[in-house]
Amino acid sequence: MRKIFTFIMLGGLLVVLLSSISELPPMGNGDNPSFNEISEYYIDEGVEDTHAPNLITAIITDYRAFDTLGEATVLFTGIAAVVSLIGITHHSKNKEDEEDDLHG
Amino acid sequence: MDDLFVRITTRMILPFIQIYGLYVIIHGHLSPGGAFSGGSIFAASIVLYTLAYGLKPGQKRLPHHISSKIETGGILFFILIGLIGVALGYTFLTNQEAGFPMGEIGRVLSAGLIPVVTFALGLKVMSTVVTLFHTMMEEE
Numbered sequence: 497m498r499k500i501f502t503f504i505m506l507g508g509l510l511v512v513l514l515s516s517i518s519e520l521p522p523m524g525n526g527d528n529p530s531f532n533e534i535s536e537y538y539i540d541e542g543v544e545d546t547h548a549p550n551l552i553t554a555i556i557t558d559y560r561a562f563d564t565l566g567e568a569t570v571l572f573t574g575i576a577a578v579v580s581l582i583g584i585t586h587h588s589k590n591k592e593d594e595e596d597d598l599h600g
Numbered sequence: 601m602d603d604l605f606v607r608i609t610t611r612m613i614l615p616f617i618q619i620y621g622l623y624v625i626i627h628g629h630l631s632p633g634g635a636f637s638g639g640s641i642f643a644a645s646i647v648l649y650t651l652a653y654g655l656k657p658g659q660k661r662l663p664h665h666i667s668s669k670i671e672t673g674g675i676l677f678f679i680l681i682g683l684i685g686v687a688l689g690y691t692f693l694t695n696q697e698a699g700f701p702m703g704e705i706g707r708v709l710s711a712g713l714i715p716v717v718t719f720a721l722g723l724k725v726m727s728t729v730v731t732l733f734h735t736m737m738e739e740e
Contacts, residue, residue: 546695547702548629548711556634557714557721561682561693568675568721571728575671578732582739 603652610652617645625722629711635718639725646730655737664734667727674724681713681720 521528538555546554556564621642624633650658685694695712696702703710 543705546629546711546714547705548714549706550629550631550634552632553629553634553714553718554711557629557717558693558695558712561717564717564721565675565678565682565693568678568724571725572671572675575728575731579735582735 606652610648614645614649617648618642621645621722621726625719626708626715628718628722629714630706630708635721636725638718639722640729642722642726643729643733646726647733650733650737655734658737659734662727662730662734664731667731670723670727671731674720674727677720678717681717 538551538559542551542554542559543549546558548554548558621638621640621644624631624638624641625635626638628634628638646658646662649661682693685698686692688694688698690698693713695714700712702712708715
């Protein structure tokens with residue numbers, strides 16, 4: 497019963513996603529809603545505003561710097577989760593595996 | 601990995617990988633690249649060192665207490681740079697209006713807070729990748 501329910505749910509989701517793909521605007525079309533005045537403003541005024549020729553860096557660290565702070569927080573949260581799950585063993589305490597110190 | 605060729609090749613190409621990573625970070629506002637890619641390249645050098653020489657020398661190269669300080673310090677530096685704009689009466693992370701020296705377009709020392717923020721973020725990404733790798737190496 498549960499498998500049938502899962503199958504029906506996933507099948508319905510597949511139908512919804514596939515039917516919405518056919519409604520997407522064609523890629524690179526000039527009439528797409530992603531080509532609005534914001535991208536034109538970035539291309540025209542970005543170098544004057546930020547003095548950075550690399551427009552992508554100008555966007556991610558100047559116009560969208562708060563979003564980049566969120567990305568850094570995602571990294572921080574991810575590593576906090578990994579360290580809390582796996583754990584850090586401090587190797588300065590156990591001296592007995594010092595002989596596999598393969599330096600040089 | 602106990603192999604002489606891998607170790608000697610690692611020792612030879614390690615400074616070039618690190619200089620290239622720092623170059624990508626520092627020139628993030630001029631050329632393709634930036635904090636995330638440059639930090640990953642720099643971290644790849646330390647990952648390569650750990651793979652070639654073992655976990656202990658790799659952890660001696662970048663100990664966990666130092667990498668955790670780099671990580672928290674990078675993000676705190678980012679927030680403090682952003683708070684300069686708030687202190688001067690503008691919004692969070694204001695660049696040009698807050699009076700950061702903008703310099704000449706195309707120079708390394710230009711674009712106000714962008715290289716500073718890129719450098720802090722690159723160090724943070726580097727220490728994140730290295731800490732993840734060392735933590736997962738310790739587990740097995």
